[in-house]
Amino acid sequence: MVLEVAPPSVIVIEDDAAIRRLLERLLVPAGYAVIPFGTAAPALERIREDPPDLVLLDLQLPDMSGHEVLEALRADPATRLLPVVMLTGMANTAEKMRAQSAGVTDFMPKPFSPEELLPRVRALVMLKQFADEHEHAERVILTLAKTIDARDPYTAGHSGRVADYADQVAERLGLEGQIRMDLRRGALFHDLGKIVIPDSILRKPGKLTEEERSVIEEHPVVGHDLLSPMKTMRQTLPIVYHHHERLDGSGYPDGIYGPAIPMAVRIVTVADIFDALTSDRSYREALSVETAFEILRDGVGKGWWDKDAVDALRGVVEDRQRAAS
Numbered sequence: 268m269v270l271e272v273a274p275p276s277v278i279v280i281e282d283d284a285a286i287r288r289l290l291e292r293l294l295v296p297a298g299y300a301v302i303p304f305g306t307a308a309p310a311l312e313r314i315r316e317d318p319p320d321l322v323l324l325d326l327q328l329p330d331m332s333g334h335e336v337l338e339a340l341r342a343d344p345a346t347r348l349l350p351v352v353m354l355t356g357m358a359n360t361a362e363k364m365r366a367q368s369a370g371v372t373d374f375m376p377k378p379f380s381p382e383e384l385l386p387r388v389r390a391l392v393m394l395k396q397f398a399d400e401h402e403h404a405e406r407v408i409l410t411l412a413k414t415i416d417a418r419d420p421y422t423a424g425h426s427g428r429v430a431d432y433a434d435q436v437a438e439r440l441g442l443e444g445q446i447r448m449d450l451r452r453g454a455l456f457h458d459l460g461k462i463v464i465p466d467s468i469l470r471k472p473g474k475l476t477e478e479e480r481s482v483i484e485e486h487p488v489v490g491h492d493l494l495s496p497m498k499t500m501r502q503t504l505p506i507v508y509h510h511h512e513r514l515d516g517s518g519y520p521d522g523i524y525g526p527a528i529p530m531a532v533r534i535v536t537v538a539d540i541f542d543a544l545t546s547d548r549s550y551r552e553a554l555s556v557e558t559a560f561e562i563l564r565d566g567v568g569k570g571w572w573d574k575d576a577v578d579a580l581r582g583v584v585e586d587r588q589r590a591a592s
């Protein structure tokens with residue numbers, strides 16, 4: 268079977284019929300499917316139903332302004348990142364600034380030449396496809412991470428809960444922006460490497476043998492190796508790789524200690540342990556929150572875990588308990 272690949276699609280919203288025709292004449296032979304609209308409302312409806320790869324948008328339309336169309340697209344999470352090029356005739360600086368602050372991708376002054384239009388369209392469509400692929404790849408990994416949790420009924424939902432705890436601890440400790448986003452993703456994928464651990468070990472009710480333990484202890488390295496080819500995962504790698512280290516160097520896989528362990532890693536470690544302690548496991552029932560914090564504080568005393576992270580987690584859990592009561 269030969270899979271037909273649909274050509275990249277470009278929606279043109281332009282009330283001037285001559286310009287619509289010109290764009291079609293330029294883009295269709297170059298391999299694009301062009302869907303022309305003379306007014307904004309039906310175009311917006313079509314974009315919502317089936318987002319194209321690119322929108323070429325006129326500034327003045329009979330039913331709405333190009334700005335309003337752009338703002339509507341940016342307000343919708345499904346089209347927030349869709350490339351939108353504004354076709355500008357006489358646009359003044361104020362109008363350009365308004366479009367820029369609304370998140371326009373690019374401007375194309377009218378009249379335009381094929382030499383100018385085609386390379387830009389090509390670049391923007393390619394960018395959009397990369398973004399789609401990247402988003403797709405992330406969704407695949409996320410599904411995979413959830414599948415690993417779900418393999419063992421005792422760990423179902425574990426990664427998601429660890430990510431939520433870690434994110435709230437990070438917020439309390441004042442971590443912001445990209446660092447916090449990376450931390451959240453790292454937490455979601457921290458146990459990805461468990462994918463290679465056989466069920467017989469992962470779900471074993473009793474005590475593990477030395478050999479079984481060493482198989483389990485490979486999971487941070489395996490997870491790191493699986494994610495490392497992905498550029499966008501680079502910042503999450505230390506979390507995945509080091510989430511079983513201890514501040515005194517007695518953890519694994521590398522036995523790094525103290526300042527070598529970043530705060531984001533310390534937070535995920537503590538969130539991970541807390542969730543493991545407070546959930547049922549194949550080898551024991553869930554412990555109470557009190558007991559879990561006794562164990563965590565005990566570990567802080569032994570020099571294993573970060574005190575600030577444990578204290579912040581305590582605050583997070585108390586807030587939740589208050590909210591639930």
Ligand SMILES: [Fe+2]
Pocket residue numbers: 457458486510511
């Ligand atoms: Fe782990």
Ligand SMILES: [Fe+2]
Pocket residue numbers: 425457458539
């Ligand atoms: Fe874990």
